[in-house]
Amino acid sequence: MIKNLLLVLLGWMLLLGPAFGQVESPEGEKFSGFYPGINFDRFAHQIESSTAYRFYFDLSEVENILVNINAKDNTLSQILEVVFENSDLKFVIDGKKRVFITKGSRLDFSLGKDFFQIGEKGEQTDSLQGNDELKRAFTRNKLYVIGSPEKSNSATTATLTGKITGLETGNPVSGAVVFEKINYSRAIANEQGLYSFTLPKGRHTLFVQNLGGFVEQRQINLQGDGSLDMAIEENIISLSEVVVSSEKLTNVSRPEMGVQSLSMNTMRKLPAVLGEVDILKGLLTLPGVNTVGEASVGFNVRGGAADQNLILYNNTTIYNPAHLFGLFSAFNPDMIESVDLYKAGVPVKYGGRLSSVLNVNAKYGSKEKLKASGGIGLMTGRLTLEGPIGDKTTFIIGGRSTYSNWLFDLLEEKTDFREGRASFYDLNFNMEHRLNDKNIIRLNSYMSKDNFRFDQDTLFGYQNQNVNLSWTHYFSERLEGEFVIGQDRYKFGIEGRDNPLNAYDFGFDIQQDHLRADFVFEKDLKHTLNFGFSSIRYGLRPGYIDPFGSASIVNQEKVNSEQALETALYFGDDFEINDRISVNYGLRYVIYNSLGPNTLKTYQPGQAISESTVIGEKSYDKGEIMNTYHGPEFRISGRYNLDKFSSIKAGYNTMRQHIHLLTNSSSISPTDTWKLSDPNIRPQWGDQISLGYYRNLKANTYEFSLEVYHRSMKNLIDYRSGASLVLNNDIEQDILRTDGRAYGAEMMLKKNSGKLNGWISYTYSRSLLRTAGDETAEKINGGEYYPSNFDQPHNIVLVGNYELSKRVGAAVNANYSTGRPVTLPVAKFVYGGSERVFFSDRNAYRIPDYFRVDLSMNLEGNHKVRKLAHSSWSLGVYNVLGRKNPYSVFFTPVNGVLKGYQLSIFAQPIPFVTYNFRF
C-alpha cells in the first residue's frame, strides 16, 4: 500500500472544473463491484489488488471519504467522480494507470486540445444516470457531523430527528424506515416524513429504506441531539411493498444463520385463509417451517415439535399463538412491526425451547398525531388507535374480534351447529415513555380470549394474558441495558353443562413471572458484547376437574400443581475479525429448580418408571427444591465472505427445555396440557449444527440461500402404548424418553424487486425419533428410528406477487408437502378373551400429500397524498383447486366394523374479502 502522495509538481498544474479529471482513454477498463461503505484506503487497495491501477494519495486527506457504490460496468474515473463529487479532492489517471489524488486542484499531465471533449464524453457515458445521481451518490459518502458535543456532555446517546422527503417531489415520505446495521435500531417516518430515534453517539451508517424504493445511506457522526433531513427517491404511487431491507442487507453479511425475517408488508400480500393477515401462516411459507394441519395451533421448525418454539411478543411468552384452535393467529396484524424467526443461530439472550425462537415485534405508537387503522372481514373486525400523549409518551391500542355468531343463526334449524358459537377477541396496549435521552420505559400488554361450543352444553375457552414493563437505559455511549419484568398467563377450560348431575369445569393453566436484564456493550469496532440474565418462575396447574353446581356428582380431581424456577446467565460476543470473517459466540448457563409443594412418586431405581415400579411417595414443602438441572448452552456461528455477493456460514448451538407440552398430536386436542420437568421428567436437550451458503445475484435482485442442518435431541417425550394424558397425575408412567434427530436442506430463491417478485423454496427435512436406549419400559418400533408426527420430507412453497398496476396486485401461493405420518389400526385379533386392535408400527403410514393453491388480489384506493383515509381491499380464494387435503384420518366403528375416514377442513375453495383502512 502506498501511503504517500507523490506530489509531482510540474509547474503546469491547472485548475479545472470539478470532477472531470480524466486523462486516460474513456474506453478504459470497466469495473463491477459492490463497495459497501468502506473507507477510501480499503477501496483503493481493493482496486489495486484486482487491476493494474495504482493509487497515490495522502491518507489524512481521504479519511472522511467513504466509498459506497454499486458499480456496474463503470470506468474507474466514473467511480471516482462519484466518490469525490463535491469534495475538494481531485484525481487524475495517467496512461500508466496511476491514479493521483490531490486536494484542491488536480494534477494534470496533458494539455491536449481534446481535453474538454473527453470530459464531456465521460459525463455522457456515465451509467450512473445524470447529475442528480451523482449528487445522491455523494451524499451517501459524505460524513455528516450532527449535534455539538458540548451541548449534552454526559449523555451517551443522542436523539436524531429529521425529515425525509422525496427527491423529485419534495413531499414527505411516510413509512420510510431509517435504521442502522449494528444494533438494528430503527425509526419509521410518519405522515409528515418526520422520524426520530436515539442512537449511541459516534459514527453510524444510516440506511433509509423507502417502500418500493432503493436503500439510501448516510454517514453520520452523532455528537449530540440534532437533525438530519434526507431526500430520497420516493415512489409515491407504488405500494409494492418490498421485503424489508434489513433482510436484504443482511442475508449475506449477518453472522448468524437460520434467521428468517418477514415484514408485515410481505405477509400482507400472502393470500390469507379468511382475509386476515396472519403471521403464522406467513411463517409457513418459509423453508424449514411446517405444520401438521391447516387448523393446527402450532408450527414445526426443522423437525421440532410445536412446543419447542419460543414465541415472544414484545418480551411476553405466548403459549397459544392461535385463535379458534388455529384458524387465526393470535397476533393483530396492525399491531405488528416485524417478525423474526430464528431456526438456528438463536441469540444467546433467548433460551428455554429446543427448536426456534419466534420474535414478534409489536409497534409503539406514533409520535406525531392520533391515527387509526383497521379492517373488516367476513368474520373479524379490527381497529387500532395510536398517537402521542404529550411530548414524551406514545400509546397504541388495538383490538380484534369476531362477529361470526350471526352466521350460525342463519343455519337451517336442523343443522347440528345452530347452537354452535365461536368467538374470540384480543387486545393489545403498548405505551412508550421517554423519560429523557437515557431512559425509556415501555409497557407491553396483551390479552386474548377464545370461546367456542358446538352445542349449548359444552363451552371451550382459553385465554392469554400478558403484561410486562421494560426499562431501557443507556449507561454510556457503548453500554445499553434493558430490564424487563412481567407476567404471562395462559388458561384453558371446558365448561360442561350437559345436565346438572354431571356438570363440570375442566381446565389447566400456566403462569410465569419473569425478570430479565440484557446488556449490550460495544467494546470496540470489532466486538459487541451481549450479556445478562433472565429468570422465570413457573406455576402450573396441569389439570383439574371440579363439579359445577350443588347437584353435580362429578368427582373432583386434580393433578398436582407444579412450580419451578429457571434462571439463565449468558454472555456473548459478536466479533468481526476482519472484513471477511466474523464470528458470533456465546455461552448461556441455565439452572432449573423444580420446587415444592408437591408430592411425587418414587420408583425402583434402575427400573422403568411404571405403575408397577412405584416404591413410595415423597412430599416436598412449599419452596423446597425438589431437584436441580443445570448446564451450559453453546451458541456459535461464523460467517466467511467469499466475495461481495456471497458468503458461507456455519453454526452450532445447544438448547435446553424444561417445560413440555403433553399432546397426543394425532389431531388437535383441546386437552393438551403442559408439564414441567421434575425428578421424574428430565429436561429436553438438543443441539444443531448447520451450514449455509448465501448468494445475492443481479445487484441483489435475487437472493439465493442454501442451508443444511443436523439436529440431535435427547429426552424428548413420546408416549407409551395406551398412554392417557388427561388428568393423569402420574404422567411419567406414560412417558417414554425418546431421542430425536432431524436433518435437512433448505433452498430458497427469492426475487426481491420488480413487478414480479416472490420466492420459491424447497425443503427436504426428516424428523426421526427413537426410544432412548436405556428406556426399558417399551421400545417403540423395536427401538429403531421412526418418523415423528411432523416428519414431512418434501415441502415446496411458491409465493408470487405480480403488480398489475400501481394499485392492483395479485398474489399466488402454492404449497406442497408430503403427508404427515400416522399410525393406523391395521388388523384385529382376540387375545385374553377380548378383541384387540393391532396397530401398524408407529407412524408407518402417511396421510395423502398436501397440495394447495391460493390466489389473492389487493386493491389499493387512490394515493392522493392528502387524502383523509387510505383504504384497500383484499380479496381472494383459499384453496382454489378445492382439493380435499386430509387433515387427519381416523377410524370409527360402523355397525361393529372399523371404517377409516379422512377429514378435510378446508375442502372447498374458500373466498374471502377484507376491507382495510387507515387514517
Place this chain on the structure above:
Amino acid sequence: MPNHNCQISFFLLLMVLFFGGCKDPFEPEFAETDISQLVVEGFVETNRAESKILLSRTTPISNATDQLMESGAQVSLESDSGTQWDFNETALGVYTHTGFFDTQKKYKLKIVLKNNQQYTSEELMPIVSPEIEEINFRKNEEGVEILLSTKGTSTSEYFLWEYAEHWIFRPRIQTIYIYNPETKEVDFRKPEQSISLCWTDNLFPKIVLENAGRYSGNFIFQKPIVKIPNLSEKLMQRYSINVRQKAISKEAFDFWEIQRKNSDDIGGIFSPLPSLIGGNFKNISNAAENVIGFVSMGQSSEKRLYINVADVFPWPVFIPEYEFCQVETTPTFMANYEFKFGSGVFIPAVPEIAGTTTIGYKAASTACTDCTLRGYNVKPVFWED
C-alpha cells in the same frame, strides 16, 4: 356426520372438527404382512395341568369376522436336552397337552403351520408360582373389592392373574309354573325345568398384573383383582371367583402390560395412544415377520373364593334387562292358555285362585322369568353350595 357437511360454510368446518367434519372414506393399502399375522396365546403348565395353546390370525380391521383360528398346525414343545412333546388340536385352533416338565430345564415352543411356515418361541424358562396366600373381599362405598395377597420370591417377581367369575342370579319374576303344550295345561315345573335360579360367568374379564419387586419382602398385600360395583347382580345370591396366579418373566410382564392398555376405543380425540404388540415368537425363515403373542411356561397356582349375599348385606340389585318387568294385572283363563302361552313369549307366573281352585294365571314375559336366557340352570361342576 353426513357428507353434506362439506357443503356448509368454511368456518363450520372448524366446528365439525370434533364431530367428523368433511369426511371421506380413507382406505389405505395395508401391507399383507400387517394384516394377517400369527397370534399365539397360551401357557405351558409344568405340573400335569392342561397346557393350552391357541393359534389364530389377525383379520383386517374392516372385516366383520371376529377371529380366524389357525387350524392344522403342529405344535410341539422341545426341551434343551432335545426331548419333544407334541400338542394335539382339540378344538379348532386349540392345541393342548397335559404332562410334567422339569422346571429346571429350558424349552422352546415350535409351531409349524399348514403352509409350512415354521415359528419358534424364545427360550421358555419355567417359573413356579408360589401359592396364593389369601383371597378376601372388602365392602366399601363403591361396592365390593376382591383382594389378593401373595408373596413373591426372587425368581417369581412378576405376577399375572386370570380369574373366572361365576354367580347365581334370579330373574325378576320367578315362577314355578310351566305351560305344557301337549296337555294344554299349566303344570308345576320339575327341578330340571327350573328357570328361577341360574348361574352365569365371566371367564376372560381382564388382565391383572403386579410386580412384587416394589414391595418389601416381595409381599403383595390385598391387591384389588376385581371390583364389583354396587347394584351388581353378581352378589345377588352367591358369587365365586377362581383366581389363577402365574409367575412370569419381566418380558412377559411388559407384554401383558401393553395388552392391558390396548384398547379398541380408537380414533377419538381422547383415545389413548395406539399400542404396538409383538411377543416372544419369530418366524424361523423370516425374522422380520411380526408374531403376536407371548407364551410363558411354569406352574400356576389357584384359589377360589365364595361370597354370599349375606356377607355383604344389604346388597340391592339392579338388572337393566329386568327393569320394566311386570306380572300382567289381568289373568289368562284356561281357555286362552294355548293362545297366551303357546308361543313361548309369555309364561304363567301367578295363579288366579277362586276359593280353592286355580282358575287361571297372570302371565309374565319369558324375558322376565326365564333366567336361562341369560345363563344356565345347571350347576357348574366345581360349585359348592
